[in-house]
Amino acid sequence: MRHLRVLLPALFAILLFSTTKAPAAGDQASFASADNGVSLAWNGRELFRLTRVQALSFDRDVSVALAFFTFNKKNERAADLSFGPSPDGKSWPLLLDGKPAGTATFGVTAGGNLHGAIALDASVPADAVRLSFACAPDDRFWGFGEQYNFVDFHGRNLKIWTQEQGVGRAEIPPKFPPGMGSFTDTYFPMPYFMDPAAGKGFLLENPQASFFDLCKAEASQWTAEVWDTRTVSFAAFPGPAPKDIVTQLTAETGRLKTAPPDWAFSGVWLAAQGGTGAVHKRWREAMDAGIPVTAVWAQDWLGKRQFLPGIWGVKHRWAHDPELYPDLEKLIADMAAQGVRFLGYFNPYVLPEFEHWAPMAEKGWLAKTPAGEPYKFQIITFPGGLIDTTSPDAVEYFKGFARKAIAMGQKGWMCDYGEALPYDAVLANARGQDFHNLYPTDWHRINREALEEAYPDGDFILLTRSGFTYEHKVAQVVWAADQEQEWEDRDGMPTVVRAALTIGL
Template sequence: MCYRCHMVERADMRIEQLADGFELWVGDVAIVRHRAAEPAFFVGSGRPLVEMYRGNFAIEDRVDERLPLRHAEIAGNLVRLAVAAGLAPLLELRVEPGGLALNAAGPALNRFWLRVLADAGERLWGGGEQMSYFDMAGRRFPLWTSEPGVGRDKSTQLTWQADVTGKSGGDYWNTNYPQPTYVSSRRYALHVETDAYAAFDFRDPDFHEIEAWAVPARIEAWAAPSFVGLVEQLSARFGRQPRLPDWAIGGAIVGLKDGERSFDRLEGFVAAGAEVSGLWCEDWVGLRVTSFGKRLFWDWKANEARYPGLRGRIAALAARGIRFLGYVNPYLAADGVQFVEAAERGYLALRQDSDDIYLVDFGEFDCGVVDFTNPDAAKWFAERIIGQEMLDFGLSGWMADFGEYLPVDVRLSNGVDGMLMHNPWPTIWAKVNADAVASRGRTGDALFFMRAGWTGVQAHCPLLWAGDQSVDFSRHDGIGTVIRGALSSGLLGNAYHHSDIGGYTSLFGNVRTAELIMRWSEMAAFTPVMRSHEGNRPDDNLQIDGDPQVLAHFARMTRIHAALAPYVAGLCDEAVATGLPLQRPLFLHFEEDAACYPVETAYLYGPDLLVAPVIEPGAERWQVYLPAGADWIHLWSHEAHSGGQVLDVESPIGSPPVFWRAGSVHEALFAGLASI
């Protein structure tokens, strides 16, 4: 079987008239049926109620009017919809290649609902990066970029504590990266071209309801005979990342934020036998200590006091084949030098009610918002901050953090309402970074990674990271969420995904265990990029180099990760050519095996490896479903097993459940991993 597909020709959307309405089809899939008695299109008006507190949003809608558009007048590919015959049309639909263009009667209509046909047992994936549920069927998913929350489970004490202390508990649908696109098990995909607050409601057995707080410009749809074909088309639509650089897949990026001591500690990793490709010091700009923990000083330049002689240190690492990475985000601390520079140039967003600079509370310090809708401000940040202070200084990569914090009541240079700029802000932020990298001719070499996203972030961001998981095994905010995040975002054209080894958020006494770090390291070894993080409270938590056993285990996993580089390099080439993600749901290559569809915490790593990370504490055995249609070889014992069965496999720390497909051309490489 060949897993490198050629681009599937896109199926056009078409309209078929009914006696009392019409249907919309894409390929051989009917997606909308509109009848006078059962209308699919609704418009209306409403008023948003939005409260933001440090990146967490409480959003309500006051719907003033919701009008079913029962009457349809059809002329070829044009449909005019009205509340009733004889009344003026309120919505015009025009069927165009690949989609449906929409035009509302006037700006007062700022609410839109569409009902899409549903099938019994249908599964639905996508929605951006969904962390709690890979299959979205049966639930409602608001689509608004925000902090995902701490705990993300209203039944837990951790979430309750986060809610009452900082309005930051979150829920299952909260995500840094939403996107109004989904893939159906009926082998079609649908995208809503809007920047407004939106929601996918998959709770009704008869229809899926799409909601947007503005009439979308377009509804796009794709159909293909295979899911691989759908992913190819979606990645072509939204953009494909450049190939990951060889240095990023050839070893681990060790995250340390200990000032100049970070260099000495790195030597401990090397001495333990770790394959190190990068040193990531997010505190390269200096620290600010708050009640949340050790945070950074948001003035984006090397802090000589914390990292004396950093430029020389970076050069010395480079001579050894180790890259240096830092950190940046799109805000400037009000007590920093760059804030003053940006303010003097008029590059900061303003308040709506005055010409004062809009200051955002980030938790015991305030920051200005660089107004990227001002082309000069975007160019200034790309050149002055990322270009000169980072790339020219010697950095080979960075975390491009935040992007989801844009206040909705801010006044921007382009005059667009903050409610419509909030969601696309991460994509704009990604472009600023990508433009800076391209200006130095380092696309495909310098590597930045982001957690925030929206439609089109794929075209600019070369690598996602899963965000700020809690330092635990919890169902909705722990280690397992990063697998669901990789699978959901991967179907929408994000080929590369990774996470903070050991998690990040440590609050209310929740701290890392050695077991968690080791299990996370095992999973990370079988992802495109392997990167550690010390977390928000490094002094309260176990670090990798704080326990000899944990360090030795991590070092071995880095060697396994590095040994896989030839296989991963081929997957990166395939991603450039086809858009296929490196981490894939089992059904992507085993569509005829119904048992693959419910699996959401195991994945295919390319076509030839099956990875089922242990994501519960205390587990010495783990159940793994092996897809039918292939035989599978256990990575550590080399025992062969037939597909189509659930295998209960011994999974002690150091031997996570991993299998390779019998007959793989990479069999010799895989067979050698057990001896590392």
Template sequence: MRTVKLLILLTFLTVPTSISKAQDYEERGNQVTIRVSNPGRNGASLVRLQVVNSRIVRVEATAGDTFPQKQSLIIVPQKPFSDFRVDEEGADINITTADIKVLVNRHSGRILFKDKAGKTYLAEAAEGGKTLTPFTVPDREMGVDIAKVPDAWKHGFSWQARFDSPADEAFYGLGQHQAEEFNMKGLNEDLFQYNTKVSVPFVLSNKNYGILWDSYSYCRWGNPNEYLQLNRAFKLYDRRGKEGHLTGTYIDRTGKTLVRDEDSLYFEFDTPAASRLANAVEPGGIKNLPKGFSLNGSNVVYEGFLEAPENGNYHFMLYYAGYIKVYLDGREAVAERWRTAWNPNSWKFVVPLVKGRRTQIRVEWQPDGDVSYCGLRVARLLPEKEQGMISIWSEMSKDLDYYFIAGRNADEVISGYRTLTGKAQVYPKWALGFWQSRERYKTSEEIEATLAEFRKRHIPIDNIVQDWNYWKLENWGDHTFETSRYPHPQAMLDSVHAMHGRFMISVWPKFYSSVANYKELDRRGWIYHQAIEDDIHDWLGFPGSFYDAYDPEARKVFWRQMDENLYNKYNHGIDAWWMDASEPNIRDCTPMWYRKALSGPTALGTSTEYFNAYSIVNADAIYSGQRSVNPDQRVFLLTRSGFAGEQRYSTATWSGDIATRWEDMRAQMSAGLNYSMSGLPFWGMDQGGFCVENRYVAAQQEFDKTGVENSDLKEWRELQARWNQFGCFIPLYRTHGQWPTREVWNIAPEGHPAYKSIVAYDKLRYRLMPYLYSMAGWVHFNDYTMLRGLVMDFNGDDNIYDIKDQWMFGPSLMACPVGYYNARNRSVYFPRQRGWYDLYTGEFIEGGQSLVVDAPYERIPVFVPEGSIIPFGPEMEWSDEKQPELINLYVYEGRDADFQLYEDEGTNYNYEKGRYATIDIHYSEADKTVAFSKRKGSFNGMLKQRRFNIVAVNRDNPQALNLDSPAGKMVNYGGKAITVKLQ
């Protein structure tokens, strides 16, 4: 029985622990360390549990004799905790808090997590629950500065954690991925950072727990093995039935034909040209495509037969640039997909195959340019039970280290995640408005003229974005404007602000080797040198590399350079930062080992060990830097990569350079949901897509010449309309992309249904500002999640666990976007726990059913659950144009409802000093009353008197949405509690 408990602080630093072989376990403060008597092969010899609070327990395991000393990049200091007890019960050592019980078997080290009633949340697999395999970083991954790498940095463990999982369990999180997968149960995901791919080491279960693992290396969820080439997984036969290979047929645009044998489809990367490591490259790469054959405009077919060695569901990974389709046994396994050649994509699909049976395969590929990419691999087959388990694999860490987080619901689990990784900030109010961007505004005149056109047309907007290459072409990284195109940057910023806009600017952690900022960082040893050694030139033709953001002093210099050249230089007139390529993206389309060589070694260790965490340390540089020089202005960062804990640096993420196709739009739905359910609250995307198919470009060019809307332009405009409708109901509302440009008047002329719909949803977004900004307050104070998979609010309804194209945006709006061309209706599932109202008509719908509902061109279906309160504010053209003196308060009856209206000054940090106000609003279904609490708190500029127009909606009184003059019950509110009886 435990007799002494020490209050200690859980900090970044992990203290080495050892216990004598004569002891079973040792208690020290809030840590319990167990020596495992029979760890088995590659099992853990030591297991340490750290009780963080009543619902969070940290688990560390090592195959060594002591735990390593290390510093966490994601965990923040924790409050002392001692309210737990330790008991021995047979072979188990039990740790009990008020909410959970953790059992550790002293012989095997197996761990079980139970709730206070004894029901199991999570149990490590009885066999192989924890394995730690010694790992040594390959020399080629350490880069040209290998001499700087201490021997201790080269060694660690590859570990795998495996847990049992019942058939009805569902999993979410893992970051943002592009395969239209939502519930990750039984699926595989490689976890690394790349353009369009964000990997977060956190998973959330519908059983009301989460797992956060403190590892920064390349990881895998699901199958721990790398994907295999087809010839390693199957017997291959060519199109005539000859064993050993597939048949590849290449036909160029002139009709020239080449037929050859293909033992695999692995044209997935470009190899380094001048590297001392080039001789070590593995087989594959685009250099294995036919030499002297023009791929651009060609048609390529790979065909033959696969023979599976076992019955099972085979998980395939398709990698592609250009147009591609895959057929198996004559059926379309992958419908046509497209991606531009400089930014290939991957797509996963699962196919059941029968042992010994030949399955016809046909891959049809139209490459996009003479440099293009294509690959098809398959995961090693696992038994279905094993495939359905929780499996987390980390390539290299000092030890196995994860946190178990329990809760009564998903929100409590995510709150636990933010307890560990840090509070999200209250993001600036303007960030919830509309942002206009493009790739790219090329002059200050374009910036000012675009914003002026929004104001002229009275289209709401808050933020305009300056993307890359505002600098002189050869001066990437000097953080200065090219004077011929931006002659007076301060005047440009003043003009933007005079038009009530905000200005965001792109800054990469990248420097050309010729600029002074590069040379300053390089003198201090803070530049990655592999790209320089290999004479890699980017697409503009110049050599350069990235700085080492893992060094705290390098981060200070990086910020100082930004401050001197941009922030302080222009009187703090830059409102936000676009931190592009923060993966870091030093070169596209390279093998994984070479990406590591390009981005290391870091100040903390090899890039193999720290592969995924660059964006969080880079975010720290800007957040801490700006707050140090201007503590009164809220920091806002938008980054292309993300990692656990980034919310504490006021950082949001967007989904990268996605393509402009319907399937890519659909993929953003599940991508954004899983990102948000990874505990990171602010996410957005390039509305309309970034990379554009040639057919859309040609259609716009034809329209510019003739004024004719051809079929491709018609589709383009509908796609843009649907994407902007979708974008209204996510945290960040931003349009961006390559040409054709995405200003609404450049998408379609005024009066066109696309134009009208985009503007209508923009205006709706601003009407929702009291609702949106209240949620921004909840994100900070209550650890709230704005973009919510249905499981967060309707767990227990078995129909909702894999619905990836409907979600709750806050507590009261279920958005149901349209993801297919020419669709004018769609199926919607209404969770059974509530009745539902159509937002636009007020019509009531019973829950627990699927219905096909109208989805005309101009709008997407949106529904409100009974027991909801939605505050609508005034029509505005920017977020702080008007105070919401009159709020039309829609109350959707049928159940009790609550809403907390949150307000503060919008752009500063006074909320941290308690300068904010809340009004609690409660609707009682039994009494048919709306009660307004006494206002709590105050702030400068606060409205002391306001009106609420209460609009009651019930199944007998539908009440169509009317934001201008709805009939309701007017309430004058001066800050005192008041209760209103509804008629």
């Protein structure tokens, strides 16, 4: 079973109360034709230069095993679009073989940052859009969400698609043993970077799968390729200080209303499991030893199951297991009387063997296949599916179980997983290829809503592991995930430091 190793009180909370520079009314954004492209400048300082727009067509193959996704394409055809003359310095016609093929539009966001949008006409064949920008030898690309092996991605490429990050990591993971990730696999990717020396940042706004080449294929160009869309939009941040860039970023992506409660930082969160007796014993031993425990986290309050011989894990269900945890409410009350909060666990999986599957499948509250059937796939060593978080009725059904946990006295929980929505899944109000990256944040949202309903003063903890661009609005504390318990650089303690640095950018 997993152990709570390192918590990242993400910069989301820190930034809530920072007083940093946002673009002022007197600042000036400008856009101009330059070298057959468009230059984006701030007060006369060029931030980025868009040099090329390409419409891509190809045959695709997206495969998945245990929430590890592989994207392949073949027979790629790339159509280079040229920029026509701009009539107003804000929009440029895109031309293909001299004929209208789309529009590139630039301006300033409500948050005061530069903005660009590329829209291809329906007549242009396109499975993806690729944008190319000028790259200099000293350009830096820090960020891309929670990254474990690199901080600066100059000279590298990576995909932005939330998925399992793996146990053990390699540049190219071997097929055996299964479950090993690559150096850029992550639960929490984000199509965003900053260049701290140049004082600028960039955010790709699309939620679909995207692929960045940071001056690797061509030293003079970096590219962002977005699948399954004909429209690509982005924001550019003028900084100039790194703290300013993060403030400008969160003006676009959102911020938390409240920081985690004081008790989240004033003592130890004690991980315990094994049933009422085992948790009580571990808690009392810690208290008797003088350890300042402020919370006890028991992920198996839902029950435990055997994954493999000798390997046990949490039951993927949403209801208390009274056999493993008899008198749990009394234990929670005893802890609360001594200033210790109880934290539980939920994940979005729904398994056919448990009580949630039948009613949810019948009412259409599960993610579906293209044929309209409940989408069932392999989860570790057993099959299951996912709650459809875009269905209001499904959300209300889950919240009923969350409210029962709160009624027992729980002050929050780990809100686990969220990375496995299939690429071709169909939801009540979204497609898998458009919503996959947004699913973790939506899963966290419905959990946060249940907690805010019970604790409007913010006296709760929502511990998450996955995320994407708009996670800032819901996440409080981010779990650094399944590292090896060693000092080895590829997947040991050093990766936790890099994860903290990159997620804080």
